[in-house]
Amino acid sequence: MTTATMSRYPAEYHTIATKLPGQDLPWLKALRAQALEKFSINGFPSPRDEDWRYTNVSAIEKKLFCPLLEIKNLSSLKPVVAEWMKSYQLQDAWSVVLIDGLFSAECSVLNGFPEAVSVMGMAEALSTQPELVENYLGHAVKNSEHSFIAFNTAWFTDGLFVHVPAKQVLEKPIQVLHLNTQAENMATTRNVIIIDDMAEAQIIETYASSLSKDEANSYLTAAVTEVFVGRNANLTLFKMQCESEKAYHFGGIYVKEAQDARFCHHNFAFGGLLARSDIHVDLGKASECELNGLYLGVNRQHIDNHTRINHLEPHASSREMYKGVLDDRARGVFQGRVIVAENAQKTDSQMNNRNLLLSNEAEADTKPQLEIYADDVKCGHGVTVGQLDEKSIFYLQSRCIDEETARNMLTFAFANEMVDKVEIKSLHDSVLEQVLARFPQEGVNKEWL
Amino acid sequence: MLSIKNLHANVGDKPILKGINLDVNPGEIHAIMGPNGSGKSTLAHILSGKSGYTVTAGSVTYDNKDLIEMAPEIRAREGVFLAFQYPVEIPGVSNIYLLKAALNAIRKHQGLSEVDAMDFLTLVKGKVHMLEMDEKFLYRAVNEGFSGGEKKRNEILQMAILEPKLCILDETDSGLDIDALKIVAEGVNSLRSADRSFVMVTHYQRLLDYIKPDFVHVLANGQIVKSGGPELAMELEEKGYSWLEDKQAAA
Numbered sequence: 001m002t003t004a005t006m007s008r009y010p011a012e013y014h015t016i017a018t019k020l021p022g023q024d025l026p027w028l029k030a031l032r033a034q035a036l037e038k039f040s041i042n043g044f045p046s047p048r049d050e051d052w053r054y055t056n057v058s059a060i061e062k063k064l065f066c067p068l069l070e071i072k073n074l075s076s077l078k079p080v081v082a083e084w085m086k087s088y089q090l091q092d093a094w095s096v097v098l099i100d101g102l103f104s105a106e107c108s109v110l111n112g113f114p115e116a117v118s119v120m121g122m123a124e125a126l127s128t129q130p131e132l133v134e135n136y137l138g139h140a141v142k143n144s145e146h147s148f149i150a151f152n153t154a155w156f157t158d159g160l161f162v163h164v165p166a167k168q169v170l171e172k173p174i175q176v177l178h179l180n181t182q183a184e185n186m187a188t189t190r191n192v193i194i195i196d197d198m199a200e201a202q203i204i205e206t207y208a209s210s211l212s213k214d215e216a217n218s219y220l221t222a223a224v225t226e227v228f229v230g231r232n233a234n235l236t237l238f239k240m241q242c243e244s245e246k247a248y249h250f251g252g253i254y255v256k257e258a259q260d261a262r263f264c265h266h267n268f269a270f271g272g273l274l275a276r277s278d279i280h281v282d283l284g285k286a287s288e289c290e291l292n293g294l295y296l297g298v299n300r301q302h303i304d305n306h307t308r309i310n311h312l313e314p315h316a317s318s319r320e321m322y323k324g325v326l327d328d329r330a331r332g333v334f335q336g337r338v339i340v341a342e343n344a345q346k347t348d349s350q351m352n353n354r355n356l357l358l359s360n361e362a363e364a365d366t367k368p369q370l371e372i373y374a375d376d377v378k379c380g381h382g383v384t385v386g387q388l389d390e391k392s393i394f395y396l397q398s399r400c401i402d403e404e405t406a407r408n409m410l411t412f413a414f415a416n417e418m419v420d421k422v423e424i425k426s427l428h429d430s431v432l433e434q435v436l437a438r439f440p441q442e443g444v445n446k447e448w449l
Numbered sequence: 450m451l452s453i454k455n456l457h458a459n460v461g462d463k464p465i466l467k468g469i470n471l472d473v474n475p476g477e478i479h480a481i482m483g484p485n486g487s488g489k490s491t492l493a494h495i496l497s498g499k500s501g502y503t504v505t506a507g508s509v510t511y512d513n514k515d516l517i518e519m520a521p522e523i524r525a526r527e528g529v530f531l532a533f534q535y536p537v538e539i540p541g542v543s544n545i546y547l548l549k550a551a552l553n554a555i556r557k558h559q560g561l562s563e564v565d566a567m568d569f570l571t572l573v574k575g576k577v578h579m580l581e582m583d584e585k586f587l588y589r590a591v592n593e594g595f596s597g598g599e600k601k602r603n604e605i606l607q608m609a610i611l612e613p614k615l616c617i618l619d620e621t622d623s624g625l626d627i628d629a630l631k632i633v634a635e636g637v638n639s640l641r642s643a644d645r646s647f648v649m650v651t652h653y654q655r656l657l658d659y660i661k662p663d664f665v666h667v668l669a670n671g672q673i674v675k676s677g678g679p680e681l682a683m684e685l686e687e688k689g690y691s692w693l694e695d696k697q698a699a700a
Contacts, residue, residue, distance in 0.1 A: 389537075390500075391537050392537050392539055394499055394500070394521065394537075395533065395536070395537035395539065396539070396542075396547070397498070397520070397521035397522045397525070398497050398498070398499075398521055398522075398525055398530075398531050398533075399525060399547060399550075399551040399607065399611075400522050400525040400526045400550070400551040400552075400554035400555055400558075400611070401522055401547075401550055401551065401554060402520070402522045402554075403520075403522070405550075409542055409550075410539070410541075410542070412541070413539065413540060413541025413542045413590075414540075414541060416541050417540065417541050443550075445546075445549075445550065
C-alpha cells in the first residue's frame with residue numbers, strides 16, 4: 001500500500017513545512033520529520049485500533065482541513081473576538097487567546113502577570129527558550145502513542161507555553177481561550193505546561209468558536225497539551241470544550257506527576273459533532289490525581305473520553321468520576337484504564353462512570369479497565385448506564401412537582417454534581433450556564449440552586 | 450373530606466383491593482392496620498397517585514373531586530400528602546430547593562405569588578427546630594445518606610411546611626427507634642387540627658401509643674374486615690390478625 005492512500009494530509013505538508021515554527025531547531029525538525037513519517041504510514045486512527053473502536057474519525061480525513069500560518073484579518077476579527085470573549089472570558093483570570101491555532105498577544109490580557117512566570121505562545125517559546133522547550137516537548141507523550149499525536153507534532157502551528165518556577169503560587173487562574181473563526185480551518189496547537197517543585201497554578205482551557213451553526217462551518221481542533229507537575233506541586237486544570245455543532249475536536253492531555261505532586265482535572269465536554277479527549281496521567285511516588293468529567297450529548301453528537309491512569313510508583317492515589325447525559329441520537333464513549341505497575345504497592349484507586357440516557361436512541365459505550373500487577377493495592381471501579389429513576393420522579397410529583405419539571409430537575413441534579421466540584425466561582429457559573437443551555441430547564445430554578 | 454366507595458384495584462391482573470369503603474371527615478385520624486400483604490400500602494399508593502395500579506371499580510372523592518382522575522402532583526397541590534415508607538434519595542437536589550419548589554407549586558395552584566425568601570427561611574427554620582433537626586439538613590441532598598430516622602423526620606418536616614389537608618402516613622413507624630418515633634409522633638401531633646385529617650397505615654400498634662387515632666380499621670385480603678375505636682388496636686396487639694382473617698374466610 002502506498003502512503004498516499006492512508007491520508008491525503010501529508011501531500012499538502014510541503015506547502016506549509018518551511019513556515020512552521022522552530023525550523024532552526026534540529027531536534028524539533030527531527031521530531032516533526034519522524035511524526036510526519038509515522039502519520040504518512042498510518043493515517044488517522046481507525047476503529048480497528050482498540051483505543052478507537054467506538055470512535056470513527058474518517059470524516060476528518062475526508063474533509064481535508066487546512067492550517068493557518070498567520071491570523072487572518074486580525075483588525076476585522078477584533079470585534080468578533082471581543083464579542084465572543086464576553087461569553088467565555090472569566091473576569092477574575094488572566095487570559096491567553098489563541099485564534100485559529102495561533103497565539104494572539106494583542107487579544108490576550110496579562111496585566112499584572114508575575115514576571116517570574118512565563119506565559120507565551122509556543123512559537124515564541126521556541127525562539128526565546130528552545131533549550132527549556134526541548135526538555136519537555138514530546139516528553140509526556142510520544143509520537144508513537146497514536147496518530148493524532150504524530151499529526152499534531154508534525155503540523156502544530158503554535159500553542160501555549162507556561163512555566164511556573166519553583167515555589168511560585170499563581171494568585172489567579174490562567175484562562176487559555178482557543179477560538180476558531182474560520183470554516184474548513186484546522187487549529188493544531190501544541191501546549192506545554194510546566195509547574196516546578198512546590199509551585200501552584202490553576203489553568204483553564206476553553207475551546208469554542210465564533211462560527212454560526214451552518215453546515216459549511218466545520219473545522220478541526222487537534223490540540224495536544226503536555227503537563228509536568230513537579231515535586232509537591234499542585235495543578236488544577238480545567239477543560240471547557242464548547243466547540244460549535246459542526247466541529248471536530250481532538251484534545252489530548254498528557255501529564256507527568258513527580259513525587260508528592262497533585263493534579264486535578266475537570267473535563268467539560270459539551271460541544272462538537274465529534275469530540276475526543278485523552279487524559280493520560282503518569283503518577284509518581286505518593287502523588288495524587290483526580291479526574292472529573294461531564295459530557296453532555298444532544299442531537300447526533302459523538303463524545304469520547306479516554307482516560308489512562310498509570311500508577312508507576314508506590315503510595316499514589318487516583319480518583320476518577322465521569323458522568324454523561326445523552327439525549328436524542330447522541331453517543332457517549334468512556335474508556336477508562338487504570339494500570340498499577342508491579343512496584344506500585346499501596347496504590348489507592350477508584351474509577352466511576354455514570355451515564356444517563358434521556359432517549360431511546362441515545363447510546364453510551366463504557367469500558368473500564370483495571371490492569372493490576374501489584375498485590376497490595378486498593379482499586380475499585382463502578383459503571384452504570386440507565387434512565388431517570390421512576391421512583392424519584394414519583395417522589396417529586398408527590399411533592400407537588402409536575403412530571404416534566406421533575407425530569408428536568410433530576411437530569412440537572414445528575415449533571416450538577418460535576419459542576420459543583422468547580423471552586424472558581426466565575427468558572428462555576430459559566431459551566432452552569434452551559435449545562436442549563438443544553439438541556440430543557442422548564443421549572444428548574446437557577447436562583448435557588 | 451375523603452370518601453372511598455367500593456374501591457377495587459389490581460396490580461397487573463391480580464386483585465389487591467376488593468371493595469374498600471372508608472369515610473374520613475375533617476380533623477379525624479384513621480389508622481389502617483392489617484397483616485402483610487393485606488393491601489395497606491396499595492391503598493396509600495392509590496390515594497397518592499402512584500402508577501402501577503389499575504382501579505377496576507369504585508370511587509375515591511376528595512373535597513368533592515374525583516381523586517383518581519388527578520395527576521399525583523395535582524393531588525399534592527390540592528393538599529394530599531403521602532409520607533413514604535421508604536423516602537427516596539434524590540442526589541443533587543437540596544432539601545431546601547425541593548421545599549421551596551413544592552411550596553411555590555402549591556401557592557401557584559392557589560393563585561398566590563411566590564413565597565418571600567426571608568419568610569420562607571423563617572418558616573423552614575422554625576419547623577426544623579420543632580423536629581429537632583440540624584439546619585444543615587436543609588442544604589443536604591434530599592434524603593441522601595440520611596439514616597432511617599432522619600428520612601422519616603424529613604418526611605414530617607415536608608408535611609409541616611406544606612400544610613396538607615389530608616396526610617397519609619405509610620408505615621411511618623417502620624425503622625424508627627423509640628426516640629425517633631417520639632419526635633416524629635410529636636411532629637404529627639403538633640399538626641393535628643380541626644380541618645386536617647390523617648390516614649395512618651401501620652402494621653404495629655406501637656405508633657398508636659403516641660398518635661391517638663379516632664378510628665381503627667383492619668384490612669385483610671383487600672377488604673376492611675373490622676372497624677372500631679382505639680381499643681381495637683389493643684385487641685389486635687393481644688390476639689394478632691389471624692382471628693379476623695379466619696372470620697373473613699368463614700364468611
